[in-house]
Amino acid sequence: MEPSQDRRVSTFPRTNVGQKPSTKRAFETSNIRDPNVGHGKLRKSAAKDTESVQRKEADPWQQYQRLYKLNLAGQGFVIHRKDSTFSEYFSKEVKVNRKEWLSRITQVSHKNIVILHESLYHDGNIYFIYELMDVYLSQIFSTPFGRLKAYEVASWCHEVLEGIEYIHQTLGFAHGDVNSENVLLTMSGSIKIANIGICMLQNIGQDRAQNDIRSVGRMVIECLEPSTFYRKGESLTLGPWDPTLSKFVEHTKSWSIYDILQHDFLKLSPGPNCLKPYIRLARDTMVGTVEVGEAIA
Template sequence: MGELYEHRKTYLPPDLGHFDSPSSRKVPIQPAATIEDSARELQPAGLDNKAFGYATLRPQRVPYQKIWRTTQAGPAIVAVKDVEPLPIVLMKTEKRTANLNLTNLRKASDPHILQLLDFFWDWDNVTLVYEYEHSAASLARLLNAGVRFSEVDIATICHGVLEGLLYIHSVLGIIHGSLKCENVLLTMTGQVKIANIGKAILEGESAKKYQTDIEEVGNIVKELRGPAPRFRGDESLVVKFINKTTTSTATVSGLLKDDFILSAASPWTLKRLIVQILPFGGKFDKYKETQPVKID
């Protein structure tokens, strides 16, 4: 694209407007949902300033243009960064509290997490800027839509989650601390990505508490498996794996070598799961967590 012409100060078209402008003419791209669902779930954020409070962006320092609001592992805003080549990002806001350590913040990048690209804050809020995965769905949304998971599907998903945890524990030196179906995304290419890593970095829980995350992996397996018949003394690979996640000696690297995880398929095989919910758009975003079924 080259350098901007002298009379231009932005790469964005002049009629795009600004998220906080009452005269904004932005219209969100319609998802694969009914018009009624689209109007309810993806209203142009510029029409509802109160939903997000006053603008916390400083345009001269943080060149992001907010476009519309959405839900992807929690409330978020889709935005465009006003630099070449106009990357689309996902912005989330955390209330600034005493237990959040801003000095911990740093960018995080791994194929199995939703990458943290940028961050900034004011007196009240911390804004986290993530990569944007269009049409990615949380495991919670798939469960609510009635999608069924085979044991190979579950092993494939867990392989991606464990790879993400390996990066979080070993490289970032923290735990995620909130690993559940709402925070694990499945992308349109079948990739599994752990979401909301920025909040985990802010909270900065030591990786020494990694057992918390490992137990949550077992809980995710239980959720995805559903109310399948379970018998005392069941020696199936999936039950053995779940039981291992509850032991104090379990490690992420060790679980990656487990026979159940080794039965995983290629990520592209998960595409058929996400295409099942495309006609519903954001209808199943809200998810009420159920209690895991106890295995004897």
């Protein structure tokens, strides 16, 4: 590993970078492979509790109440259970036509993956019931607080990379769509990769694994140099930046998940709690992500 740089030069001035427009991402199933085809070669160790996942054929609206639409890593519904708990979740649906697709869904348990509580097949669709998160990563890139400092960038990079490591090494596939709208955060400071259910159905192989890691570098560029990101630039160019930060972005293009997690830049991270002020402000000021209509039975 390269020598660590002076941490004092890694605090950036907070300057406004502008609001990134929110987009609604639709699930696509055109590249989903047959459920009888096995996973790629990424798998290192099988999850021990794969048989305990809640998956069944059932009408989700017999046990859940839809409340309103929300764009969190794609469109879905905020829902609650029809029981005395009124527990809230977030539901997304994918059209699959055959209930055999449920066999692809396995137990997921990692602090950096959005919890998938239940998968239900009904009338040609699989309904994924996820934990309810608060904001997506790109929303904290453009709060009135301004640009994130280096240690704050390192904090979310480290959490996202640990989630990617779990997907690659334990679940055995690539995510294939790691971006700033598919990384979700909670008011408690949790940082998690979304849409793991659709990833299980798509079963993306090892040829896309490096792209997951490279996507973290792209998100750093989006965070710190949005104009470079929108020009599809692959490197930080508008510095001056801490050389350790610039090298981290470059190394996401080729380093393995194991090596990148040992990178000196990530040693700046004090943990995800440092992002709580950004998360709260993003949550309190977010607009355009909620769609409230007539009550849905």
